[in-house]
Amino acid sequence: MGRAIGDGTTGVAAAVRPRVARLSGSQWADIVVVFVTAVLFTIAWPTLQVTHHVPAGVQPVIAGIAALPLILIRANPALGWAISAAGALVIPIVYERTDDYDFPWQVVHVMVLMAMLLAVSMRSPLPVVAVAWVSTALLFLANAPGQDGRGWAFGLTALVAFGLLIRWLVLSRRQLAQQEEVAEVERARRAILEERARIARDLHDVVAHHMSLVVVQAQSAPYRLGGLSDEAKAEFDSIGATAREALNEIRGMLGVLRSDGHLPEHAPMPGLGRIDELVEGSRRAGMTVTVERGPLAALPETAELALYRIAQESLSNAARHAPGAAVHLRLSGDAAVTELRVANDAGGSVAVAAGATPDVVSGHGIIGMRDRALSVGGTLTAGPRPGGGFEVCARIPSVPGAMVAEPVVGSA
Template sequence: MTFRRWVPSVLRVGIRSRTRNKAPVGRPGGVVTRAARAIPPGRRIDITIFVVTAILYSVAWPTLQLTHDVPIPIMPIVSALAVFPLVLVRANPALGWAISAASAVVVPVAFDRLPGYDFPWQVTHLIVLLVLVSTVSLRCAFPVVVVVWLSTVLLFLGFTPGNDGVGWAVGLSAIVLFALLIRWLVLSRRELAKQEEVSELERARRTVLEEKARIARDLHDVVAHHMSLVVVQAQSAPYRIEDVSPSAAAEFEAIGATAREALNEIRGMLGVLRSDGVLAENSPQPGTADVPALLESSARAGVRLSWESTGSPAAISATTGLALYRILQESLSNASRHAPDTDVRVRLDYGLDVVYVEVVNGKTPGNGDVPVQMGTGGHGLRGMRERALGVSGWLDARVRPDGGFEVVARLPTTPSAHVVSDHTTAFTA
């Protein structure tokens, strides 16, 4: 006869109704499982440590009178010194071991053992001491591990009767060695995981570099080809077209020179994009020595440009010279693009500590103010400001009261020089 047939039908109905209304304990949806999920993992470990400590204490206190001759009033204190250091196994295992080892020295000296019990400590005390030694071997610095191991070995050799101390010392050394092996295994796994993460980052970086190289090739194919055609057409125009005047031939030559310069800069950008910073050959970057050629090429290109320069650029560093060249290049390009057929004035003052730069263009005839959005600023203005800040300088670009536009910058002769960011001291026209 089966159990189901033996149980009366009324009782079966009652059992089914109760089991349907109560979620099974320990299964998904149960009370215990939901409560366990609400507790963080670290808190769970702490709770487990406290529970184990309480259990050991409940064993150590009653059994202390069976192992040592301890007065009843101080039995809770002696049991606590033997067991409670386990609470520090996660927070500070070295401190917990020190307290446990100190109590292991005091107990055999201060209290006599009862007849029939030869071991110097309670079993609970021994468990706590070994757990703390193992934790120190897993987590603490190697010198601390050596001190803890030697001290505990001497503790066993000094208080364990007969030849048992040697066996305990060997067993303790095996425990420490095993803990160190586990520790080195965990550290090696972590290092391996870190190296794998670095490899993933390196692969991602190489992917970005490959994409940059692809973009560079596309840029070169699209732009450099047309720029090359412009250079060829400008250089061959005086030979292909009859009766070209000297002024027109000079204009064609200026167009060709400007196009060649732009093509060289595109090729330089191509080299930067196609590598991760290590180029097969590095062309020299422009600097203060190239500023006169930049001004002259802009004037040949049709910009109504006038400039004056004071001081000597000999003390200007290469970094500041590059920033100065790029700021002037962008300023003249913006002036020719946004305000054509206007006068452009450039002032350069090479001081001992600071280089002053001023580029001013007049109001565009018949078109109102210069169409520049100061609130948003294009990439050119933002790039000039970033170049100035990159050498510890500053740059200001604004619309003039007369409707023109000006760019004023102060750059230190060396990037480490201190530049006061007081715009009111900038020189004006």
């Protein structure tokens, strides 16, 4: 039987231990407050008959007025102090003291009142602290026997000053912690900016430098190479113009990378207004591109940027994987969805791909375009056309925050 009792006790302890471990510091503080309040109440009730002439039926109430306000020391110290001070004002008037006791209140009542005054000085607004301090000091000056009131008033003043000192110390530490947090965030931001600046330098060295060489070579080729035909000179001019446009975009991106992190949203982003420039650049490169525009709703900048990049990637893939094939770009939409279609005919040296050749349909080009569409709530499908060739179709919501349903068929 002893073993069974021991096993049962062990089981209860094992069940209670995880719950106790999950208690937070604030919950433990509340438990301590409740425990101390209960102990003081159990002391105040039986000792009340020693200090005051109180009927037996009223003694629990008077003991409660003396001890129970302590339970508000964390939730509302000002209210707890007000209840305790009101009780301290009324009790000496209503109930007479015993012959052997000359102090107006029980020791428990004085302890609770001082604890509440300290809590008020530490947590309540300063006007409330002033009222509590003056009222409590006057209460002791008026009721303490003999000349003890002056000493109590001085002690209460020192208690309030101590509470205010703790209050200001805690506030200063909080402000210091906040400043340290801000400084840490600033250090992290500076580290990010330094890394971005390093990336910008690397990109400039690796990409912008070589693009500049391409521009210089394309512009100087007609002078360095003799006997060039007009078509060859025009081709070099087209290469130079395309390279300059790419270089300008790269420099814009590098400028954003070098910024302090607060200006990228103000950096100019290519949108649908530059589709014609994109098509013109493709035509200068020798592509046959037709454009069809339908009615368009006003789009957010992010959606326009996504459509522009998808069109740019599709035209580049068509030039790379289906040279010589005619490319058709159609842009239309309504109040709900804007649709971009880029399709190339079956022709040229390779019979597919405004998006890619069959072996790279799932490559980075299609994935990147699909990710751009998804980032603004849209969808993208890419695949061979029934009559030959390849087509990319992007559907972007015209309303910010909306989503376009995934197509049932035709995705690649």
